[in-house]
Amino acid sequence: MRSFPLRPALLGLLLAAAxxxxxxxxxxxxxxxxxxxxxxxxxxxxxxxxxxxxxxxxAEFEDWLADGSILIGTRFGATRQLHQVAAxxxxxxxxxxxxxPVGNAIxxxxxxxxxxxxxxxxxxxxxxxxxxxxxPARQLTEPGTRNQSAVVGKDGRLLVWAEARKGSSAYRILAxxxxxxxxxxxxxxxxxxxxxxxxxxxxxKLIFLRGLSNRENRIFELDLATGAVTRIAPDxxxxxxxxxxxxxxxxxxxAISDRGSDTRQLVELDMATxxxxxxxxxxxxxxxxxxxxxxxxxxDDRTLAYVLNEDGFSRxxxLDLATGxxxxxxxxxxxxxxALRFSPDGKRLAIGFTNATxxxxxxxxxxxxxxxxxxxxxxxxxxxxxxxxxxxLIRFRSFDGESVPAFVYRPKGVAAxxxxxxxxxIHGGPEAQTRPIWNxxxxxxxDALKATVILPNVRGSDGxxxxxxxxxxAAKREDSVKDIGALLDWVxxxxxxxxxxxxxxxxxxxxxxxxxxxxxxSDRLAGGVARYGISDFxxxxxxxxxxxxxxxxxxxxxxxxxxMQKVFARISPMANIGKITKPMLxxxxxxxxxxxxxxxxxxxxxxxxxxxxxxxxxxADEGHGFLKKPNNDLRREVETLFLQKLFNKD
Numbered sequence: 246m247r248s249f250p251l252r253p254a255l256l257g258l259l260l261a262a263a264x265x266x267x268x269x270x271x272x273x274x275x276x277x278x279x280x281x282x283x284x285x286x287x288x289x290x291x292x293x294x295x296x297x298x299x300x301x302x303x304a305e306f307e308d309w310l311a312d313g314s315i316l317i318g319t320r321f322g323a324t325r326q327l328h329q330v331a332a333x334x335x336x337x338x339x340x341x342x343x344x345x346p347v348g349n350a351i352x353x354x355x356x357x358x359x360x361x362x363x364x365x366x367x368x369x370x371x372x373x374x375x376x377x378x379x380x381p382a383r384q385l386t387e388p389g390t391r392n393q394s395a396v397v398g399k400d401g402r403l404l405v406w407a408e409a410r411k412g413s414s415a416y417r418i419l420a421x422x423x424x425x426x427x428x429x430x431x432x433x434x435x436x437x438x439x440x441x442x443x444x445x446x447x448x449x450k451l452i453f454l455r456g457l458s459n460r461e462n463r464i465f466e467l468d469l470a471t472g473a474v475t476r477i478a479p480d481x482x483x484x485x486x487x488x489x490x491x492x493x494x495x496x497x498x499x500a501i502s503d504r505g506s507d508t509r510q511l512v513e514l515d516m517a518t519x520x521x522x523x524x525x526x527x528x529x530x531x532x533x534x535x536x537x538x539x540x541x542x543x544x545d546d547r548t549l550a551y552v553l554n555e556d557g558f559s560r561x562x563x564l565d566l567a568t569g570x571x572x573x574x575x576x577x578x579x580x581x582x583x584a585l586r587f588s589p590d591g592k593r594l595a596i597g598f599t600n601a602t603x604x605x606x607x608x609x610x611x612x613x614x615x616x617x618x619x620x621x622x623x624x625x626x627x628x629x630x631x632x633x634x635x636x637x638l639i640r641f642r643s644f645d646g647e648s649v650p651a652f653v654y655r656p657k658g659v660a661a662x663x664x665x666x667x668x669x670x671i672h673g674g675p676e677a678q679t680r681p682i683w684n685x686x687x688x689x690x691x692d693a694l695k696a697t698v699i700l701p702n703v704r705g706s707d708g709x710x711x712x713x714x715x716x717x718x719a720a721k722r723e724d725s726v727k728d729i730g731a732l733l734d735w736v737x738x739x740x741x742x743x744x745x746x747x748x749x750x751x752x753x754x755x756x757x758x759x760x761x762x763x764x765x766x767s768d769r770l771a772g773g774v775a776r777y778g779i780s781d782f783x784x785x786x787x788x789x790x791x792x793x794x795x796x797x798x799x800x801x802x803x804x805x806x807x808x809m810q811k812v813f814a815r816i817s818p819m820a821n822i823g824k825i826t827k828p829m830l831x832x833x834x835x836x837x838x839x840x841x842x843x844x845x846x847x848x849x850x851x852x853x854x855x856x857x858x859x860x861x862x863x864x865a866d867e868g869h870g871f872l873k874k875p876n877n878d879l880r881r882e883v884e885t886l887f888l889q890k891l892f893n894k895d
Contacts, residue, residue: 269853279879282849282861287882295881298689299874300626303605304330304337306584306597308352308359310378313588315595315620316340316350316359317607323874327361329378333609333620340378346872353423354401354589360385360423362392367868368836373406375423385421385429391792394440397423403448405432405441409792414438416792418453418467433467433474437795442489443498452477452489452498458799459676460485460714464498466516478519485509488539493546493566499524501537507710509536511551524569525551525562536708539582543591548572548612550594552582554708556638556650557680561585561596563612573615575608581680593618601654602630604683632657634691636681636700643704643731645724647716650709651701651732652679655741656691666696666746666771666892667736669729671703671762673753675717675800678708689881694888697742703728703758719802720812726761733769744769746892750884752776753840753869760818760848763825771891772828774884777840777869780848781819783810790838822851828858830887832880834867860887 271282307316307327314331321339324346328337341347341361348362348371357378362371370391374382386392386408395406405420416439419429433439438456442464445451451467464477464486477498484504492499498514504521511525525537538559540551549566552559559582563572580600584607587594592612599605607620636652643649659665668690672679679700687698702708703725705717717725729749737744748771751759756778763773779785786804789797802809814820829852833845842863852859862883864876871877 269856271853276879277875278865278867279876280861280863280865281883282863283858284860284862284883285886287879287886291882291885292878294693295689295878295885297627298685298692299878299881300624301604301628301683301685302623303599303683304597304607304621304623305605306586306595306607307350309586309588309595310352310357310359311355311589312357313590314357315607316352317621318347318349319623320346320874324872327359327376330607330620333618334622335620337621341376341382344873351395351397353397353404354399356401356424358423360395360397360404362395364868366836366866367834367870367872369838369868370411383426385423386419392419394442396441396444398444398448399446400448403444405444405451407438407440407453409438412791414791414795418451420469432469433472438792443491445491452491454486454489456796458796460711460799462486464489464500464514477516478514478521481519481521490542493542499540499542501540503711506534507712508534509538510534511537511540524549524566525564526553536710539585541585541587541594542566543587543594543612544589545591548587548591550574550585550587552585554678554680557581557652557678557702557708559598563594572612575610575617579681581682583682595620599683601636601681601683601688602633604685628688632692633688634698636687638681641732641735643728647704647728649701649703649728649731651699652681654684654687654691654698654700656695656697659695662741664741664743666694667742667744667748668694668696668698668888669732669747669749669762670698670700671729671749671751671755671758672700672706673751673755674707675703675705675725675754676707676714677754678702678706680708686881690888693885694892696888696892699732699736701728701732718800719809722801722812723761723765723816726758726765729758729762730766733766746771748772748774748888748891750774751778753778756840757818760825760829761816761821763827763829764818764821765824767824767826770827771894772830772887773825774830774832774887775845775848776832776880777834777837777845778831778848779818779840780844781817782813783817784819784847785840785844788841788843793839819847819851822848823855825852825855825857828860828887828891830860830862830884832862832864832871832883834864834869834871836866836868839869 302320305318318325327341328339350359350361352359364371373385373392376382391409397404404423408417416435418433421429441453443452455463461483466475487501489500496516503509510523513522536554538552538554550563558579563574584597593609596608604623609618634654640648690696736742749759749762756775759773759775783804831845849861
């Protein structure tokens, strides 16, 4: 197995730092692909408790096939693979096999072939493969490149995607006929991130997006015959566009956008004039507006389905696009839609759905009969849904009066007045949102540790409008950290929470938040867990992969700007490590292209140089997230030991 010693530069930092005369030795052991530092052996009872929650599996809808069957992603062994389900309630027939998980898949219209994406060891250099239901897959892309945003024409004869290369911010749009062998052809080059969005009927034109940040992009149409590129709505104010497709109305596009609105709406855009017409949600005087998160249009170009994100919960609506009249729609329980797509014949609408007590399954809505049909029934393993915690949505006031939402998982079976320990789990992104999905980590911690798990959507989170999304940009970064300070105040005021046993926990941007919160509030915390978190914005921006660097500069600030250099020097956790006085657990994937290993290496070295108890887990075959089941199991086991130690201290 590979092992990962600290890099020489960081060893130099450790040796040069002011350390005690005799530095604490680091206990190192190897388990599978993981290097564990200062991590004690995992007792059998902890491993068994973890397995109860790690053995669940979900069914995630990918696409309809031409024969009326569906493709789903699910896990039987160590990794997520593709399966076919021929009919509602039918068996899952595994189609792909391998040590690496499948990312996603799209079907080729008129066939039972499909295109899937897969990387190696979590490196996110995704390759595309064309696969029939039986037989070998054919690789469509060049090894060593990153390929994404694949779309296919309605006749199945044109497949288009975006390609990026290492060390470059440039992208190419490539195309091929999936039914014919041969290399792809280049359609367009861009000096920044682009993503194909929709192919026009007849395959003569293509809509693509040019991404400037996670809050702003631009729409272009590419003429495939001439190579001419035309920007759509060039005079419109800056906005975010998603899920773009050609409208049934000539010269129009359908899209989700926040143009001219604090929230995202389903709109129709005039390609010639840029004029915009709002389709949904309908205006309601005095009512709060919520984001449209997804929509689907039936092949008849008439029946339209869209989903509203109402405070984290998905609400499904159907309407007649021609008349605007509402159509019957299923009344779904509180939860989150994960997929929405009409069948090729337009008679059924596939719905991927999950909530706090179910791992995720696929349903279909019969349009003519207004009937909901279940396709898959996923297992929770040994878990009894009746014993699972139901998250409670709360809001607390931050330092400036801003209302901050959070979901609270309180363990079942504890006395109402029992003061439980607390885990504050902060999401990544930062332009993401914690929602009431199947969160087996929160459920596990609530059960195994009898801890209340709080998942806040601090300022900068998605789902609450453009104003809220922008409240943490650039120099305002630490305002989101102050939101956690306000949450600690809220915890202290609750009679059923133990303010003396609180841990902060997060991954990716949430890992940065965990580190930053520890630098501000160590005296109020028992310790922290940071998985692949940003420890220094300047080194992060220098070392993150080139294809995403400009996008992240738009969110965090430009490290080349002297003013931002001063901000980074002030707020980066590495500049404030001396303020951390409690134990920390750091975890990292060696192949992470987003937050490189160096971000975790340097924070571990500095924490130890300061005498902090620091556990470190480094997976050789993972990237930004731990997707292989044995690794994810070990990650949860180590977290359990660390949090038990924090919470059981007198």
